[in-house]
Amino acid sequence: xxxxxxxxxxxxxxxxxxxxxxxxxxxxxxxxxxxxxxxxxxxxxxxxxxxxxxxxxxxxxxxxxxxxxxxxxxxxxxxxxxxxxxxxxxxxxxxxxxxxxxxxxxxxxxxxxxxxxxxxxxxxxxxxxxxxxxxxxxxxxxxxxxxxxxxxxxxxxxxxxxxxxxxxxxxxxxxxxxxxxxxxxxxxxxxxxxxxxxxxxxxxxxxxxxxxxxxxxxxxxxxxxxxxxxxxxxxxxxxxxxxxxxxxxxxxxxxxxxxxxxxxxxxxxxxxxxxxxxxxxxxxxxxxxxxxxxxxxxxxxxxxxxxxxxxxxxxxxxxxxxxxxxxxxxxxxxxxxxxxxxxxxxxxxxxxxxxxxxxxxxxxxxxxxxxxxxxxxxxxxxxxxxxxxxxxxxxxxxxxxxxxxxxxxxxxxxxxxxxxxxxxxxxxxxxxxxxxxxxxxx
Amino acid sequence: xxxxxxxxxxxxxxxxxxxxxxxxxxxxxxxxxxxxxxxxxxxxxxxxxxxxxxxxxxxxxxxxxxxxxxxxxxxxxxxxxxxxxxxxxxxxxxxxxxxxxxxxxxxxxxxxxxxxxxxxxxxxxxxxxxxxxxxxxxxxxxxxxxxxxxxxxxxxxxxxxxxxxxx
Numbered sequence: 240x241x242x243x244x245x246x247x248x249x250x251x252x253x254x255x256x257x258x259x260x261x262x263x264x265x266x267x268x269x270x271x272x273x274x275x276x277x278x279x280x281x282x283x284x285x286x287x288x289x290x291x292x293x294x295x296x297x298x299x300x301x302x303x304x305x306x307x308x309x310x311x312x313x314x315x316x317x318x319x320x321x322x323x324x325x326x327x328x329x330x331x332x333x334x335x336x337x338x339x340x341x342x343x344x345x346x347x348x349x350x351x352x353x354x355x356x357x358x359x360x361x362x363x364x365x366x367x368x369x370x371x372x373x374x375x376x377x378x379x380x381x382x383x384x385x386x387x388x389x390x391x392x393x394x395x396x397x398x399x400x401x402x403x404x405x406x407x408x409x410x411x412x413x414x415x416x417x418x419x420x421x422x423x424x425x426x427x428x429x430x431x432x433x434x435x436x437x438x439x440x441x442x443x444x445x446x447x448x449x450x451x452x453x454x455x456x457x458x459x460x461x462x463x464x465x466x467x468x469x470x471x472x473x474x475x476x477x478x479x480x481x482x483x484x485x486x487x488x489x490x491x492x493x494x495x496x497x498x499x500x501x502x503x504x505x506x507x508x509x510x511x512x513x514x515x516x517x518x519x520x521x522x523x524x525x526x527x528x529x530x531x532x533x534x535x536x537x538x539x540x541x542x543x544x545x546x547x548x549x550x551x552x553x554x555x556x557x558x559x560x561x562x563x564x565x566x567x568x569x570x571x572x573x574x575x576x577x578x579x580x581x582x583x584x585x586x587x588x589x590x591x592x593x594x595x596x597x598x599x600x601x602x603x604x605x606x607x608x609x610x611x612x613x614x615x616x617x618x619x620x621x622x623x624x625x626x627x628x629x630x631x632x633x634x635x636x637x638x639x640x641x642x643x644x645x646x647x648x649x650x651x652x653x654x655x656x657x658x659x660x661x662x663x664x665x666x667x668x669x670x671x672x673x674x675x676x677x678x679x680x681x
Numbered sequence: 682x683x684x685x686x687x688x689x690x691x692x693x694x695x696x697x698x699x700x701x702x703x704x705x706x707x708x709x710x711x712x713x714x715x716x717x718x719x720x721x722x723x724x725x726x727x728x729x730x731x732x733x734x735x736x737x738x739x740x741x742x743x744x745x746x747x748x749x750x751x752x753x754x755x756x757x758x759x760x761x762x763x764x765x766x767x768x769x770x771x772x773x774x775x776x777x778x779x780x781x782x783x784x785x786x787x788x789x790x791x792x793x794x795x796x797x798x799x800x801x802x803x804x805x806x807x808x809x810x811x812x813x814x815x816x817x818x819x820x821x822x823x824x825x826x827x828x829x830x831x832x833x834x835x836x837x838x839x840x841x842x843x844x845x846x847x848x
């Protein structure tokens with residue numbers, strides 16, 4: 240048997256070292272910086288590594304394209320603290336709350352609407368866990384199901400555009416953010432429908448999980464949510480329509496949400512300071528991982544392993560759909576045990592060129608957009624999958640009296656809905672591409 | 682612990698500085714968002730955006746992100762996978778985490794030195810932005826300070842925790 244090329248061996252050693260460090264509790268950003276840095280130096284030499292490190296942090300942090308990330312995070316952080324979720328839930332509860340399981344469906348609908356002004360899954364989960372769990376418990380909902388519902392609803396924060404994770408995918412794969420947002424819209428709405436269906440089926444099979452209390456719902460809340468929904472429409476419509484760039488859209492959204500927040504009682508200088516601190520913590524964490532991924536991917540590029548791997552796989556003439564399904568299954572497994580952002584940043588240099596080189600009967604750009612939506616869906620699944628579904632931990636951190644296994648059990652109907660959605664989106668690329676094609680045609 | 686050190690907050694001092702940095706950086710980011718809105722509005726009304734708006738947004742977001750990085754480091758807000766080691770004794774987990782924080786601090790301080798060299802080079806070559814002609818060295822210098830603060834804050838975390846435990 241012929242030996243593996245030295246470059247592939249170096250890359251495999253790098254991935255192995257990275258996994259060992261991650262298993263040993265090393266922060267993922269640090270693990271990527273250490274392994275990437277040492278690997279880079281071994282190939283190119285320490286002076287060249289030091290020279291590379293001189294420019295990397297500055298160019299990463301002072302980058303106009305990347306400035307869209309903290310701006311969308313800021314928009315979500317303000318929305319989170321302004322109590323907008325309470326109004327969205329009250330309005331949705333007024334519309335859906337009368338029927339059995341209605342309040343749970345109202346949570347899903349409200350999470351979807353909140354997703355239009357918040358691009359973070361964790362922020363959406365935390366917001367709704369605080370805003371609606373007491374009400375669901377008052378109505379008699381089973382604690383595990385209610386907390387699982389909020390954890391799953393939180394994923395709509397990224398599935399409905401704008402989505403920070405989709406922005407990062409767009410940037411690292413050099414795709415158009417507006418087109419990716421447009422592509423994610425129908426699958427996002429499908430996610431809302433399927434989650435609502437999952438609630439209906441669950442409460443029909445297990446009526447004891449849904450309470451019998453009287454839903455409150457406020458008619459007035461319908462008026463109060465108009466500005467929030469208006470912001471979502473203006474930001475996304477403006478980006479889709481080419482009225483402004485994603486960075487401009489994020490700026491307009493952040494300022495508009497701030498104005499709505501300031502018009503509400505209880506959100507003053509303290510609310511702004513809290514939102515700024517939350518923005519800093521999330522953005523700092525994201526950029527630490529981006530910095531680590533930059534160095535690790537520079538090492539991978541030096542090994543030329545991704546190109547060699549691509550050539551090798553192309554030679555095997557594997558069936559495209561099976562390769563895609565294998566990658567998605569791997570993402571679901573990886574997403575269950577590690578951070579989704581790091582997972583994407585680490586694997587995309589290998590998987591993106593591979594998938595876009597496969598023949599699905601679509602153009603390369605279409606495959607890139609479709610793959611982005613599929614990645615977004617599996618990231619959402621990873622956020623609620625045991626053992627380390629981040630959303631479940633966030634919701635569990637707020638509902639401290641509910642054991643994690645009960646929340647993971649509560650999440651199961653929504654994971655099943657996610658599996659159906661993923662299968663539909665894999666089988667029907669048009670679900671992701673129809674709106675993009677319509678816009679391109681116009 | 683001496684009196685002046687305790688009055689300054691002891692091990693908490695770098696974390697407080699990072700928090701201040703983060704809020705100030707966030708305010709700069711918010712100002713950039715407002716500027717962008719004004720630019721969009723002006724472009725909509727008379728077809729001309731504010732000159733160099735994208736450069737100002739880049740610089741503002743760099744300042745905000747440098748502050749954010751220092752704050753996240755001071756808070757220990759680094760994503761790590763703990764599910765494989767949660768069975769270890771708490772004390773051993775703390776020792777392992779402490780070692781990673783020391784390494785993290787070392788990496789941050791190295792990157793601070795690299796950013797300082799970048800700032801010196803940008804200053805020496807007189808590098809300016811293309812549209813507005815703004816010098817850029819000071820942004821890299823802020824970055825060097827932020828990474829240094831991130832490193833010091835990571836090193837100070839165990840001392841701050843000890844001080845808190847002692848009450």
